[in-house]
Amino acid sequence: MANECKNLPIECWELIFNRLHHQSDLESFSLVCKPFLALTNRLRLGLSVIDSTLLIHGTISKLIHRFSNLKSIDLSNFSGDLDPVLVDLANSFSYTSNLEQLDISNHKKLPFKGLKELGRKLKGLKVLTCSNLTLLRDSDLYVIAELFPFLEELDISYPSTDYVLDSVYIASEASNLAVTDSGVEVLSVNLSSLRKINVSGNHLITDRFLVALSMNCLNLEGIKMEDCPFITLKGILSMLRTCAALTWISVSEIHIAQSSTGFECLATSSRALQKIEVSNSIISDEFLFMVANASLPLYMLSLCWCTDFTLSGISSLLCAYQSLKFLSLVQVDFLTDECMNDLSQYLRCLVNIDLSGCVRLTNLTFFTLARNCPSLEEVYMENTEFGTKDCFHNGVKNPRIRAVNLASNLYLDDDSLMNVALMCPNMEFLDVSSCTSLTEAGIFSALEVCNQMRSLQLDNCPGIKHIGKGAELLNLEVISAAGSALNDEGLAMIGSRCSRLLKLNLENCKGVTAEGLQAMAKKCRSLREINLKKCPQVSINSLNSLVFSSSSLRRVIPPCCSAFTDSLRGFYLHHGCQVYSG
Numbered sequence: 255m256a257n258e259c260k261n262l263p264i265e266c267w268e269l270i271f272n273r274l275h276h277q278s279d280l281e282s283f284s285l286v287c288k289p290f291l292a293l294t295n296r297l298r299l300g301l302s303v304i305d306s307t308l309l310i311h312g313t314i315s316k317l318i319h320r321f322s323n324l325k326s327i328d329l330s331n332f333s334g335d336l337d338p339v340l341v342d343l344a345n346s347f348s349y350t351s352n353l354e355q356l357d358i359s360n361h362k363k364l365p366f367k368g369l370k371e372l373g374r375k376l377k378g379l380k381v382l383t384c385s386n387l388t389l390l391r392d393s394d395l396y397v398i399a400e401l402f403p404f405l406e407e408l409d410i411s412y413p414s415t416d417y418v419l420d421s422v423y424i425a426s427e428a429s430n431l432a433v434t435d436s437g438v439e440v441l442s443v444n445l446s447s448l449r450k451i452n453v454s455g456n457h458l459i460t461d462r463f464l465v466a467l468s469m470n471c472l473n474l475e476g477i478k479m480e481d482c483p484f485i486t487l488k489g490i491l492s493m494l495r496t497c498a499a500l501t502w503i504s505v506s507e508i509h510i511a512q513s514s515t516g517f518e519c520l521a522t523s524s525r526a527l528q529k530i531e532v533s534n535s536i537i538s539d540e541f542l543f544m545v546a547n548a549s550l551p552l553y554m555l556s557l558c559w560c561t562d563f564t565l566s567g568i569s570s571l572l573c574a575y576q577s578l579k580f581l582s583l584v585q586v587d588f589l590t591d592e593c594m595n596d597l598s599q600y601l602r603c604l605v606n607i608d609l610s611g612c613v614r615l616t617n618l619t620f621f622t623l624a625r626n627c628p629s630l631e632e633v634y635m636e637n638t639e640f641g642t643k644d645c646f647h648n649g650v651k652n653p654r655i656r657a658v659n660l661a662s663n664l665y666l667d668d669d670s671l672m673n674v675a676l677m678c679p680n681m682e683f684l685d686v687s688s689c690t691s692l693t694e695a696g697i698f699s700a701l702e703v704c705n706q707m708r709s710l711q712l713d714n715c716p717g718i719k720h721i722g723k724g725a726e727l728l729n730l731e732v733i734s735a736a737g738s739a740l741n742d743e744g745l746a747m748i749g750s751r752c753s754r755l756l757k758l759n760l761e762n763c764k765g766v767t768a769e770g771l772q773a774m775a776k777k778c779r780s781l782r783e784i785n786l787k788k789c790p791q792v793s794i795n796s797l798n799s800l801v802f803s804s805s806s807l808r809r810v811i812p813p814c815c816s817a818f819t820d821s822l823r824g825f826y827l828h829h830g831c832q833v834y835s836g
Contacts, residue, residue: 300326300355303339304832326355330383336361340368347375355381359409362388366397373401383409385452391430392437399444406447411478412455435462442470449473450502454480461489468496476502480533483507494527501551504531525549531556531582539567546574556582556608565593572600579603579629585611591618591643598626605629610636610659616643617670624652624677632657641665641691650677657683661711664689668696675700682729685711694744698722705729712738719765720744727751734759736785742770749777756780761811762788768796775804783809794818807831 301324327343329336336358343353353376358365364384373379379402384390390413398408410433433456442448442463448471453459459482467474474497479485487508494500527550537560545552552575557563565588572578581604583589589612601607604627609615615638623630631654640663655678660666666689675681681704686692692715701707701721708729712718714737721733721744730752735744740763748755755778760766766789775781781804786792792813801807810826811834812818823833 300324300328302328302331304331304333323352325352326357326381327353328357330357330359336365337368340365341371344368344371344375351376351378353379355379355383357383359383359385359387364390364394364397369397369401377402377404380405381407385409385411385413387413389413389431390433390456392434392440395433395437395441399441403444404447405445407450408441408445408448409452410456411452412481432456432458434458435460435466438463439466442466446470447473450476452478453482454478454504455482457481457483460484461486461492464489464493468493472497473499475499476504476529478504478531480504480506499526501526502529502531503527504529504533504556506533506535508532508535508537526551528552529554529556529580531558532560533558535560536562539563539570542567542571546571550575553578554580556580556584557586558582558584558608560586564588569597569600572597576600577603579605581606582608583612584608587613590614591616591622594619595622598622601627601630603629606632606634608634609638610634612638615639617641617645617673618643620674621645621650621677624655625650628652628654630655634659635663636660636685637662639663639665641667641670645670645673651679652677653680655681657681659683659685660689661685661687662689665691667691668693668699671696672699672703675703679703680706682706682708684709686715687711687713687734689715690717693717694720694722698724701727708732710734712740713759714738718744720747721751723747724751726753728754730754731756733757735763736761738763739765741765742767742773745770745774749774753777754780757783759785760789761785764790767791768793768799771796771800772803775800779804780806782806785811786813787811789813794822801826801829801831805830809834811835 301321329339332339356372356379364387382398382402382405384398387410390410395410398405413433433453435458438453438459439462443466448467451467451471451474453463459479461484464485467477477493477500485505490503490505490508494503525548530545530552531554533556537557542563555571555575555578557568568583568586572581578601581601586609589609591614594609594615595618601623607623607627607630609619612635615635617640619638620633620635620640623633630652633655636659640660642665658674658678658681660671660674663686666686671686671692681700684700684704684707686697694717697710697712697718698721701710702724705725705727706729707727709732710721710730712733712735715735716737716739718735719739719741731754733748733752733755734757736759740760742765745766748758758774758778758781766786768791771786771792784800784807786797790813794812797810797812801810808830809832818833826833
């Protein structure tokens with residue numbers, strides 16, 4: 255193969271590799287020869303670093319030096335001290351000069367030393383994600399604004415800082431422990447290029463913050479501010495009137511006092527809105543009528559856990575926006591199969607629909623959508639009455655549907671699932687978790703029809719012991735069967751049919767033993783991740799045997815983490831496998 259590589263210019267190989275669908279395919283080619291390894295390293299644009307022991311061995315720089323065109327680095331799952339990592343990145347500037355995105359979420363606080371060193375050399379950072387920090391304060395925002403003045407996207411959502419919401423505390427101490435309006439105001443002044451910001455879960459910010467954004471960030475296109483209790487309708491409307499470029503807004507818990515028409519004005523305050531997401535709010539038909547009459551370039555609408563609107567309002571809106579591509583109506587109690595049959599006439603351009611929690615919908619709605627929505631690719635109908643009506647596919651097929659989520663449908667049985675498969679022969683993603691009426695016969699039948707399946711979710715399905723014997727499923731990469739009845743026989747079938755499996759979740763599968771794992775691992779030579787948490791019949795010795803006999807494994811969650819010593823973890827790491835607690 256190495257000699258053959260020389261007969262084809264490297265530019266041609268680059269064109270070929272760029273057409274691959276999955277990053278895992280590049281990893282396979284990188285093992286063929288050194289030219290392929292160098293090329294695949296150059297084509298990698300994103301890197302996720304998770305191993306804190308890299309610092310001990312001083313290999314962060316070597317890792318970064320392998321990939322000369324990195325644009326994104328994710329450190330959100332890194333378990334160690336971020337400061338030396340960021341300093342190392344800064345010192346490798348010739349390799350990180352193209353870096354545009356950095357994720358440092360899920361840590362205790364901002365790594366000031368590392369960020370300052372990185373910011374001193376890397377002024378071109380465009381996207382910074384630092385959500386779910388234990389401590390985030392106004393002073394942290396000052397640092398971000400000073401170090402990265404050209405940021406275009408910023409996520410400071412859901413810090414977990416404890417505070418007490420009383421007026422004295424807010425006035426005197428809040429800025430020392432949490433983000434307030436003052437911090438965001440300074441941020442907005444310095445980040446004039448800001449296009450998107452997520453401040454969800456910052457409970458102390460008020461409408462002052464929206465005014466500051468409107469005045470200073472004239473290019474603002476999107477804002478997400480869920481779970482911000484002091485943001486009011488007045489502030490939202492003010493921002494919408496000022497920010498001419500705003501195309502996306504996501505809010506929650508917006509309520510209207512009595513017959514106030516303020517919320518309805520939301521629909522006409524901005525003519526550029528393309529995405530409207532409203533959750534946990536009281537909205538009215540008048541609001542939906544206003545949206546319908548606003549002639550917005552709307553392509554996404556999400557009304558999740560909202561109340562007080564009716565079929566008349568949503569019907570009027572969907573009639574006005576028949577080019578809508580994404581629609582989410584989670585837990586809308588009044589929707590019935592008859593309602594969806596009427597609404598489907600307006601949804602011919604729809605690509606994605608989420609009707610989860612609409613407890614009056616059945617499999618008749620799925621049939622209607624498959625028949626009347628030719629552009630549909632993804633359907634989510636968790637926790638409905640799916641399976642309670644007799645519904646035959648009658649030759650109806652929608653070859654565009656790729657993803658179907660039917661989790662938590664207690665009445666979904668084998669026949670119903672078979673009808674879904676017949677209607678969606680090109681389905682690649684299926685989730686039937688917590689569908690307790692399903693058996694392996696239904697799964698087997700679905701896989702026989704949908705042989706392009708890539709991801710199969712069977713969590714908490716007590717009637718499923720295996721996926722059945724049949725033709726090889728060359729595209730199946732992910733199987734999650736946590737809490738199912740999957741046993742050694744089932745693992746053997748997975749091994750015989752799913753040779754390209756990458757991820758397997760067996761958490762709390764009581765029937766899984768070392769024998770089944772070995773039989774599966776012998777055939778699944780590409781397996782990279784396995785979860786064996788709470789598998790009582792899998793011992794440490796059998797896990798050792800699995801890891802050391804499978805060169806592809808990179809991530810393992812053991813049956814019981816307390817039995818793992820640091821030396822054993824290091825031994826696994828020496829074999830290229832990381833141990834996680836799950």
